[in-house]
Amino acid sequence: xxxxxxxxxxxxxxxxxxxxxxxxxxxxxxxxxxxxxxxxxxxxxxxxxxxxxxxxxxxxxxxxxxxxxxxxxxxxxxxxxxxxxxxxxxxxxxxxxxxxxxxxxxxxxxxxxxxxxxxxxxxxxxxxxxxxxxxxxxxxxxxxxxxxxxxxxxxxxxxxxxxxxxxxxxxxxxxxxxxxxxxxxxxxxxxxxxxxxxxxxxxx
Numbered sequence: 001x002x003x004x005x006x007x008x009x010x011x012x013x014x015x016x017x018x019x020x021x022x023x024x025x026x027x028x029x030x031x032x033x034x035x036x037x038x039x040x041x042x043x044x045x046x047x048x049x050x051x052x053x054x055x056x057x058x059x060x061x062x063x064x065x066x067x068x069x070x071x072x073x074x075x076x077x078x079x080x081x082x083x084x085x086x087x088x089x090x091x092x093x094x095x096x097x098x099x100x101x102x103x104x105x106x107x108x109x110x111x112x113x114x115x116x117x118x119x120x121x122x123x124x125x126x127x128x129x130x131x132x133x134x135x136x137x138x139x140x141x142x143x144x145x146x147x148x149x150x151x152x153x154x155x156x157x158x159x160x161x162x163x164x165x166x167x168x169x170x171x172x173x174x175x176x177x178x179x180x181x182x183x184x185x186x187x188x189x190x191x192x193x194x195x196x197x198x199x200x201x202x203x204x
Contacts, residue, residue, distance in 0.1 A: 012046075022034035022035035033065075133163060134148075177193065177200045
């Protein structure tokens with residue numbers, strides 16, 4: 001049977017666990033949010049056990065995280081969409097640079113995927129590469145996505161929202177994704193893709 005002391009101890013462990021988990025996240029925004037929740041729990045725990053230095057340290061982390069989250073929301077990002085050749089130098093460089101991270105999600109994709117694509121785009125944020133899209137286009141304006149990737153610093157869906165809002169300017173009317181991508185399904189649903197028998201579809 002759990003005693004009050006044991007429950008307090010578990011509460012502290014929960015806060016510590018969330019702080020550690022946050023350090024494993026690639027999304028800066030998600031890291032800040034989870035770290036803040038963990039710090040709030042751990043601050044409360046420290047106050048309960050009268051560990052005031054620990055409480056003060058975690059309270060400082062809460063303030064720092066909240067400040068940076070506000071800055072992330074306020075930041076005026078300027079995105080650009082660049083259509084490139086799939087096998088172009090910049091695209092190959094990005095695929096190689098982010099190779100390990102890309103393969104965590106798109107496990108079935110070959111490392112020389114650009115050789116199999118005829119449609120390729122790079123999204124930049126204030127000239128910094130923020131995302132890329134690779135796929136194959138049909139004659140009726142449908143792009144079958146092979147890779148739809150955002151770099152770790154830009155995983156708040158803003159890259160995808162900008163990308164999908166611009167693709168119609170290039171004659172694309174529909175996106176389809178039928179590959180196997182670990183954890184990518186929640187992103188597709190959040191971005192308005194509909195699940196079908198053949199995979200996920202988004203009309204532009």
